[in-house]
Amino acid sequence: MSTLGTYQGIIPAIITPYDKAGAISEPATRRLVHHLLSKGISGFYLSGSTGEGFLQSVPEREHFLEIVVDEVKGAVPVIAHIGAMDTDSCIELTKHAARAGANAVSSVAPFYYKHGHEQVRTHFLDIANAADIPLIIYHIPAMTGVQSGIKFYEKLSKEDNIIGVKFTSKDTFELQQLIEACGPDFHVFNGPDECLIAGLTLGCCGAIGSTYNIMPELFVDLYRQFHTGNLAEARTLQAKANRVIAELLKYDFIAFEREILRLQGIDVGLPRKPIQQLTDEERKNIRLFALQIDYLNLEG
Numbered sequence: 001m002s003t004l005g006t007y008q009g010i011i012p013a014i015i016t017p018y019d020k021a022g023a024i025s026e027p028a029t030r031r032l033v034h035h036l037l038s039k040g041i042s043g044f045y046l047s048g049s050t051g052e053g054f055l056q057s058v059p060e061r062e063h064f065l066e067i068v069v070d071e072v073k074g075a076v077p078v079i080a081h082i083g084a085m086d087t088d089s090c091i092e093l094t095k096h097a098a099r100a101g102a103n104a105v106s107s108v109a110p111f112y113y114k115h116g117h118e119q120v121r122t123h124f125l126d127i128a129n130a131a132d133i134p135l136i137i138y139h140i141p142a143m144t145g146v147q148s149g150i151k152f153y154e155k156l157s158k159e160d161n162i163i164g165v166k167f168t169s170k171d172t173f174e175l176q177q178l179i180e181a182c183g184p185d186f187h188v189f190n191g192p193d194e195c196l197i198a199g200l201t202l203g204c205c206g207a208i209g210s211t212y213n214i215m216p217e218l219f220v221d222l223y224r225q226f227h228t229g230n231l232a233e234a235r236t237l238q239a240k241a242n243r244v245i246a247e248l249l250k251y252d253f254i255a256f257e258r259e260i261l262r263l264q265g266i267d268v269g270l271p272r273k274p275i276q277q278l279t280d281e282e283r284k285n286i287r288l289f290a291l292q293i294d295y296l297n298l299e300g
Contacts, residue, residue, distance in 0.1 A: 009042025
């Protein structure tokens, strides 16, 4: 199966680029992938919260994965988020991901309907058994409303084809308990970008995050400084990242990041409604802020 060395480092939850008509843009996707690879990132996570997977059709999600896999050409792992409200769609996307050459799939818990823990567990097992491709569970209770406990993950960690969890919660006590319960061979990825250094300190193998789209070099450096023992510099870099994240929180995070990418010279289009559509005044304010931050590397 996989090894911890395969899944580590900084993995952007990549923005899905759209063209002016709102369709997935292949040229912009290839440009963004190439740009992020050049900054030393360690993988890609597709069609999750940042990638707007829930606002896309199954064929769109499949097409986007095919473009990214083709552009990456095996340089780093590609993880396809296949989460949906229903199990059948997840299975369909999982089988496609295996055929398309993804390295792993990932899924949130089924949401909206209030399922019991046994139904959620069976949902994940159905995905894990659907194809010969490993599953990384996406734990994001603030969005799904599903708060699965440590015992839930400890039990699933013993399944052959379930290899880890993307832990998007600021509960560091729960994170530490999960890492200890599931053992050293289970991949636990830090989710909240603003808490990266905390997650690494507790033993996360790597990190999957949204703002890695717009600050890849800073986070790659933070990860490197941490693992070379330079904790003071890692703390400094976390504070610098958090300055941008604090500003991002004034807007929808996807709208903000898309605007920053545009200012960096990579036009990934507008987010899909009902995600916030920035006004001219909001764009102006974002630009004025970004001009103060040299590590955002605005074009020109």
